[in-house]
Amino acid sequence: MKKLSDFTYGIVGLGLMGGSLAKAIRASVLAVPSAMGSILGYDVNQASLEMAKQQHVVDEVFATDTVDAMLSRCDFVYICLYPHATVDFLKAHKAAFKTGAIVSDISGVKALLFTNMEAIIRPDVDFIPGHPMAGNEREGYACSSGDIFKRHNYIVMPLPQTKPENLELFKQLVTLLGFTRIVETDARVHDHKIAFTSQLCHVIASALVDSAEDTEVTAFGGGSFEDLTRIAMINAPLWTELFLANREELLSHIDCFERSLARLKEDIAGQDAADLEVYLEAVRKKRVAMSRIDSRA
Amino acid sequence: MKKLSDFTYGIVGLGLMGGSLAKAIRASVLAVPSAMGSILGYDVNQASLEMAKQQHVVDEVFATDTVDAMLSRCDFVYICLYPHATVDFLKAHKAAFKTGAIVSDISGVKALLFTNMEAIIRPDVDFIPGHPMAGNEREGYACSSGDIFKRHNYIVMPLPQTKPENLELFKQLVTLLGFTRIVETDARVHDHKIAFTSQLCHVIASALVDSAEDTEVTAFGGGSFEDLTRIAMINAPLWTELFLANREELLSHIDCFERSLARLKEDIAGQDAADLEVYLEAVRKKRVAMSRIDSRA
Numbered sequence: 001m002k003k004l005s006d007f008t009y010g011i012v013g014l015g016l017m018g019g020s021l022a023k024a025i026r027a028s029v030l031a032v033p034s035a036m037g038s039i040l041g042y043d044v045n046q047a048s049l050e051m052a053k054q055q056h057v058v059d060e061v062f063a064t065d066t067v068d069a070m071l072s073r074c075d076f077v078y079i080c081l082y083p084h085a086t087v088d089f090l091k092a093h094k095a096a097f098k099t100g101a102i103v104s105d106i107s108g109v110k111a112l113l114f115t116n117m118e119a120i121i122r123p124d125v126d127f128i129p130g131h132p133m134a135g136n137e138r139e140g141y142a143c144s145s146g147d148i149f150k151r152h153n154y155i156v157m158p159l160p161q162t163k164p165e166n167l168e169l170f171k172q173l174v175t176l177l178g179f180t181r182i183v184e185t186d187a188r189v190h191d192h193k194i195a196f197t198s199q200l201c202h203v204i205a206s207a208l209v210d211s212a213e214d215t216e217v218t219a220f221g222g223g224s225f226e227d228l229t230r231i232a233m234i235n236a237p238l239w240t241e242l243f244l245a246n247r248e249e250l251l252s253h254i255d256c257f258e259r260s261l262a263r264l265k266e267d268i269a270g271q272d273a274a275d276l277e278v279y280l281e282a283v284r285k286k287r288v289a290m291s292r293i294d295s296r297a
Numbered sequence: 298m299k300k301l302s303d304f305t306y307g308i309v310g311l312g313l314m315g316g317s318l319a320k321a322i323r324a325s326v327l328a329v330p331s332a333m334g335s336i337l338g339y340d341v342n343q344a345s346l347e348m349a350k351q352q353h354v355v356d357e358v359f360a361t362d363t364v365d366a367m368l369s370r371c372d373f374v375y376i377c378l379y380p381h382a383t384v385d386f387l388k389a390h391k392a393a394f395k396t397g398a399i400v401s402d403i404s405g406v407k408a409l410l411f412t413n414m415e416a417i418i419r420p421d422v423d424f425i426p427g428h429p430m431a432g433n434e435r436e437g438y439a440c441s442s443g444d445i446f447k448r449h450n451y452i453v454m455p456l457p458q459t460k461p462e463n464l465e466l467f468k469q470l471v472t473l474l475g476f477t478r479i480v481e482t483d484a485r486v487h488d489h490k491i492a493f494t495s496q497l498c499h500v501i502a503s504a505l506v507d508s509a510e511d512t513e514v515t516a517f518g519g520g521s522f523e524d525l526t527r528i529a530m531i532n533a534p535l536w537t538e539l540f541l542a543n544r545e546e547l548l549s550h551i552d553c554f555e556r557s558l559a560r561l562k563e564d565i566a567g568q569d570a571a572d573l574e575v576y577l578e579a580v581r582k583k584r585v586a587m588s589r590i591d592s593r594a
Binding site: 133134135152153155181183190193194196197198200201202203204205206207208209210211212213215217218219220221222223224225226227228229230231232233234235236237239240241243244247250251253254256257258259260261263264265268269271273276277279280281282283284286287288289290291 | 430431432449450452478480487490491493494495497498499500501502503504505506507508509510512514515516517518519520521522523524525526527528529530531532533534536537538540541544547548550551553554555556557558560561562565566568570573574576577578579580581583584585586587588
């Protein structure tokens with residue numbers, strides 16, 4: 001049986017997420033490089049590579065012209081790129097992966113990957129798509145931290161051909177990284193659910209900030225506006241890509257939300273106190289039920 | 298010059314807010330009842346009164362048939378009731394207040410008070426409307442805490458006849474209670490701003506919870522949905538009253554938000570990546586500017 005501490009890990013993209021994953025692997029799986037195991041890092045940004053190397057977060061660094069050599073040595077490759085770049089990278093470097101390697105990604109929309117599956121996987125490489133449900137409004141390696149995964153959810157979408165022992169290793173790994181709930185599903189369910197819990201929330205937060213009449217309005221706030229809009233400190237290129245790549249699911253959730261909002265607005269405009277109270281009481285009960293099953297509440 | 302530590306305080310309504318204010322006054326202004334100062338409490342709920350008395354949060358308790366006797370002794374009265382109940386209480390007990398007393402309220406909508414001002418104030422009582430911008434999704438005295446005000450905003454709306462020395466005492470008091478930013482404005486501006494920072498946020502959070510297809514969806518979340526909807530664990534009767542009492546301001550903010558959302562939706566549906574990125578980048582900059590001036594960020 002393969003052991004996580006004997007693996008050579010390859011992190012493709014040392015941004016906020018890749019950097020954080022590398023740091024968490026270093027802290028919890030592979031404290032020092034061993035005869036068997038090590039952490040290798042690739043990024044187009046030379047400064048990120050140097051910082052990661054200097055901090056002993058990765059043991060060796062690779063640039064675009066050497067990344068195939070890195071991939072050929074890795075037992076586990078984490079692709080930590082934007083959604084389209086993930087597909088492009090997997091296609092371009094398909095031949096370089098080591099036979100038997102486990103490969104995973106962190107892309108927030110999976111339809112892109114699943115519609116390109118033929119072009120990106122090799123039968124002798126175990127690609128296990130996944131989505132770590134953690135992150136924050138910061139960007140880049142300098143902001144990465146191995147602690148951002150604690151008590152968070154991980155969504156994993158094994159393929160029909162995924163080897164059970166590799167799926168088991170994958171789950172062991174993300175548990176060591178701090179994730180406490182692993183949800184197994186498929187790409188369609190993932191994209192549908194994520195369009196609600198993540199993309200719709202970012203859309204709403206962004207529209208709320210857009211609708212603010214000035215930037216001084218928080219002097220009148222008690223924290224609600226701040227809580228609702230922290231995620232509006234958004235990485236514009238990344239979220240543009242996520243919104244568009246999952247637009248059908250997202251648009252259907254926006255429609256749903258607009259209908260819920262319209263009903264509330266109608267009650268307020270019509271001064272229907274009775275219906276308003278019923279609506280709000282139902283919302284309170286629903287949200288309380290959600291917080292009971294939220295392990296991080 | 299009057300001193301806050303010599304005051305007799307009367308708290309009308311020992312719920313989450315009244316209880317928290319009483320506890321903060323006890324902790325920071327009047328640690329023990331003195332020859333001059335004490336804290337008196339009134340509520341319709343006998344259990345809340347007993348708990349507050351037993352915990353030495355208040356020194357004496359009063360019921361509906363004795364509250365006028367309490368009011369006649371108080372140098373500072375905090376009316377901690379729902380908006381309509383605040384107006385009703387002030388009207389009903391207008392004659393009972395002590396000459397020279399400072400009276401304040403915590404109502405989240407001020408138009409109600411200001412349109413009833415003739416009926417609720419006496420020339421020899423200094424009514425200083427205010428709004429502590431703090432609180433949480435819990436309810437009742439048992440959930441109250443003197444610590445919820447730290448680093449929060451306080452909105453104060455002095456009247457033309459407010460005595461400068463009383464306004465000064467009021468500001469000293471709320472500073473002792475933990476509030477760090479005191480915003481002076483009038484009722485119109487308050488209701489307009491609060492409709493955005495507070496009521497619109499509660500409307501959006503409620504509509505978002507309403508639009509969730511089930512209560513298990515948070516298994517797919519990374520925390521965004523939870524952050525956006527914590528305030529949807531809402532006190533339905535209170536917020537029904539707040540939404541309706543401020544409905545014109547609130548409806549105008551909902552319209553504005555709907556327009557911002559519609560533009561975002563149009564970009565997504567039309568796959569206009571360029572405009573979407575411009576929109577999100579502008580939102581990011583605006584929200585970052587807001588967090589720079591938010592003292593609690």
